Amino acid sequence: MEDERGGAVPDSATFARTLGTLKREGSNVLLVGSEATGTHETACQRLAGATKRDSRYRLFVTDERGVSCGGDHETDCVHTIDYSSTVDDRTPLGALGIEVVETIDEFADDADGFEPSELRVCVDSLVPLLREHDPQAVFRLLHMITSRIDQARGMGHYHVPLPRDHDAVNLFEPMFDAIVTVRSRGGTEEQQWYLRETETTTDWLEL
Template identity: 35%
Template sequence: MSPETANRGPDDAFIEELSRLKRRGASVLVVGSARASRNAETCRRLLGHAADRSRRRVLVSTTGRSAPLEPLADENPPNHHRIITHDVDVRSAGTATAPRTTGASSDVPSTTTDTLADLGVELSSAIDSFERAADGLEPSELRIGVDSLLPLLEKYGTERTFRFIHLTNGRTRTADGMIHYRFPVGREHDVAAVLTPLFDVVVELRVHNGVRQERWSLKDESLCSGWIPTTQL
């Protein structure tokens, strides 16, 4: 289910603005408690799962657990995907970036980075590669997912992570793509409040009366989907 198809869907203004964001590129912050954030289906939809056309995806793992993202790599040709694992536990910041198998199909290019700068370079390089291969990307063809902001914030702090997100969102938007980041805290969290202005959409996840729900809010806070049931626990 998505906000466009819910029985009690948002009004026409919300749908129109969300469609416009998809056409020109958008950045999405997915927040919610750790329990609610286990709802990976929301992020799979943001990555274009089961779409009626091909997607080109960059899957970024900051937690060392890329497995939940890997099934998406089977939906399109392997060269339509990149997997980047950012190793926040590397002790030497000067260690060179090197390829490493992440456990996905061996045909899917995968890289490990150990500095925030290298992560930004690898993301930009992946987008460049997709643009060259496709001779330009269609709106919303590019989808990027970052599995958690928590390790980045813990290692680099809010200011550096803020700059990284700002630059990465900008590069994604130049390709008319969509990028989302998972941040398993409540929206009222102090850091979430600091980061929210960077995003076009905030998706909140929660578990209410045993039902997982999501709520989509746009920059114009009057445009909101309301709580939408997703899946039963």
């Protein structure tokens, strides 16, 4: 069976194994889909881990226009970076990247090294950055952040509430392990995963 992109559709066992690998080895996921704010929030809670009282380290990189993924409870293991002041096109995005990396480094020191998927990072969203900065500058920022998350064997997800075929999505796609499109149909929130390593796309799955 093939999907609309010409790739195979993985069966549930293969998909589950792939997700297990992404959790063990670290991963970065691009969340796309326009007009689906509530669905983005649901997907974010799943990827960041909905339970706050555990040992995971969570970093939320957002501004006041974010989808409120849960970064409003600051603790030693939860931190929020508000990039509102960094969106100005006069401010180099590298400063934001350095702040993200330094925060992850502080988490790593506190944890005495991360266990697989112990670090969870949410960037919400990339659209304000794209409005104020050249896409190539945003690309370099993402490369800095995704590389550090891979090194930590963490799990990062990045909200881009734009259509799957948007130019920005096509530009960023090579950096990510998976592209997840979210939507709401008939009151049901759904997700569809495109796994880059195997070039496979799942069916629409309920969130």
